[in-house]
Ligand SMILES: Nc1ncnc2c1ncn2[C@@H]1O[C@H](COP(=O)(O)OP(=O)(O)O)[C@@H](O)[C@H]1O
């Protein structure tokens with residue numbers, strides 16, 4: 001896939017029925033990048049956890065949120081954005097124990113509660129890619 | 131899925147390896163909307179024809195093109211956009227006979243060479259949806 | 261394409277078995293929760309959940325399993341999960357829920 | 365997830381059979397074209413293309429079939445397409461290519 005970074009964006013409404021679309025895109029990209037089947041399932045879960053949380057919070061300001069997939073040779077980085085700047089620390093350790101735990105366990109790097117203008121980002125490295 | 135219109139956007143690089151991502155998103159949305167399996171395959175082909183053509187043309191101005199899926203109760207409308215305003219009548223009747231033929235046959239409404247600021251749009255109605 | 265969730269219910273003298281087919285995510289979770297909690301509250305029996313054809317679950321679904329477990333415990337019954345796919349079993353291990361449920 | 369394309373080649377005295385597995389789209393088309401044209405030009409035999417496991421094709425792929433047909437005709441041979449799935453056969457009918465190829 002070359003050294004350059006490809007960017008794929010997906011904008012979804014805050015609705016439960018579209019979370020599976022994020023999983024499909026994730027499958028397709030991970031597949032192309034050469035992740036193994038098990039890892040693809042893991043990344044799908046992590047990405048889905050964030051979407052589910054966003055959908056359950058929703059927004060009064062915006063109809064939709066954006067997922068940016070940054071694809072490089074061996075790293076998939078996923079960033080979540082929304083016009084609604086009140087969406088910031090979307091997970092809290094009490095209620096969302098399971099979700100945070102899962103995301104941290106399945107992804108290589110996770111940045112929650114960022115000081116940047118995105119909601120969160122996380123990334124996964126392709127293993128054994130010679 | 132309610133009467134309101136949901137909008138899903140997908141931004142893809144002008145690269146052949148991402149055309150299949152558009153097919154995946156199409157599958158997912160058509161599935162949710164209740165299209166039958168045969169129709170889903172048809173819509174995937176039509177959408178893929180446009181992506182392939184865009185990728186084969188490419189752009190000097192923009193890295194990517196955008197697909198907007200407008201979902202209502204029983205119609206999927208798909209619109210293609212790009213910052214590069216030179217992308218307009220992307221199909222020509224000579225070389226692209228097969229592609230145009232296929233798109234027109236598989237979709238319910240197709241608008242090529244629009245006077246609008248998008249590249250083209252096409253739509254498909256869910257049949258037998260009571 | 262696998263999408264959505266369906267379930268079948270089977271009853272014997274000693275347990276109710278619920279078989280899941282498809283995906284438990286935020287979209288299908290409300291139906292799943294209603295179904296599962298109703299089975300638990302009506303039958304008041306040991307519950308076997310067959311996950312052979314469960315392709316996907318995330319924390320939304322795990323939370324529902326935990327909720328069901330709390331309910332069955334009120335009736336002194338247990339939940340047994342069977343035939344979990346590897347990617348799903350992994351989530352139970354990660355969250356420590358493999359020690360809370362009987363997984364076969 | 366089905367993705368990409370792979371093909372196997374089988375030879376008898378009278379024909380070469382190529383079996384396609386996966387998708388022929390703009391991404392896989394260059395490989396497919398190279399493979400198919402090479403088979404045609406090297407073998408100079410009747411060509412059977414088995415599409416039993418071909419899940420997807422669009423005009424990019426159809427154009428390659430047409431190109432291959434023009435080549436085999438130079439050698440007075442023919443192309444037979446077998447086991448087409450309904451959605452793929454439909455594309456041949458739509459484009460009129462069902463009258464150009466032998467489809468079984
Ligand atoms: N490792 C664990 N072991 C047992 N129960 C847990 C564990 N982690 C979370 N729970 C419980 O699972 C339930 C659902 O958790 P979670 O999905 O985080 O919360 P919620 O469904 O309220 O968003 C909660 O009742 C929580 O206490």
Ligand SMILES: Nc1ncnc2c1ncn2[C@@H]1O[C@H](COP(=O)(O)OP(=O)(O)O)[C@@H](O)[C@H]1O
Nearest residue numbers: 225226227228229423424427430459460461464
């Ligand atoms: N209905 C048809 N019957 C026979 N040949 C056709 C038909 N439609 C197109 N072709 C031929 O198929 C080839 C590929 O068509 P097409 O995909 O439209 O062009 P290109 O590959 O040059 O973009 C061309 O050589 C064209 O002449």
